[in-house]
Amino acid sequence: MINYNELDAHKKAFIFELDDVLIPEKDYDLQVYYLFANFVEYLETFPPAQDMVDFAKKRYEIHGKDGMFKAIQETFGIALKYEENLNLLFTNARLPLKLLLYKEALELLQEIVVNRKELYILTSGNPVTQLNKITQTEWNGLEKYLKVYFVDEFEIKPSSASLHFLLEENKLAKTDVIYFGKNALDQQFASHAGVAYQALVP
Incomplete structure (x- = not known):
């Protein structure tokens, strides 16, 4: 630096x-995936939010956020309609933690x-x-x-x-x-x- x-x-x-x-861009992105996972679990009861969060973290380290929704959808079988919810979260999420x-x-x-x-x-x-x-x-x-x-x-x-x-x-x-x-x-x-x-x- x-x-x-x-x-x-x-x-x-x-x-x-x-x-x-x-x-760090990932500090924002990973909090968005955390919120999204909890949103899906709340509505569908499956998959467990922590499983989706763990998956997103591991995949993000290798591929970043490109293609993340498709990967989550294929892995956990969630409905395509939730892609819009994820996109909305990226623009207006209220984060659990401040970005540093x-x-x-x-x-x-x-x-x-x-x-x-x-x-x-x-x-x-x-x-x-x-x-x-x-x-x-x-x-x-x-x-x-x-x-x-x-x-x-x-x-x-x-x-x-x-x-x-x-x-x-x-x-x-x-x-x-x-x-x-x-x-x-x-x-x-x-x-x-x-x-x-x-x-x-x-």
Whole structure:
């Protein structure tokens, strides 16, 4: 994880992706599967929620969430109609536990604020889902310094339309900012906008 002192002191603003940069995406996803399993057990009495949760956890570690409902359906024989319930949970779930920032990410954000720099989240994915994650994250008082934008309200990555909009709206030059991401797509996203990129590895 990068230390604040390693960053260019002349930068005015720092822009972050959310998933697997500030918070572990799986912490949200696995709580959604927990809620879904309990929902199905409540309505159908089978399968036991814990069995579905254990299955989802193991499969998630290997395959992520792609194809998860189909795998659950084939394994436990639940009705296809429940796919809609799972999709709805991903957008509006009330989580049992708050999402926590990576420790190193929290420390970096705190340093940015202490040094009176601007702080932005520019995150891709379903904007409703991403906002739900943000509102259920423990920001430790940092939330009042955050300004949030959603990539998919403009064009999906690697199009940099959202990043250009953020810069223009906040009167920032390309040379004023660093974009923090996690993968080659994020790097391409920043490159298309002509801004500095920094991988943030928890």
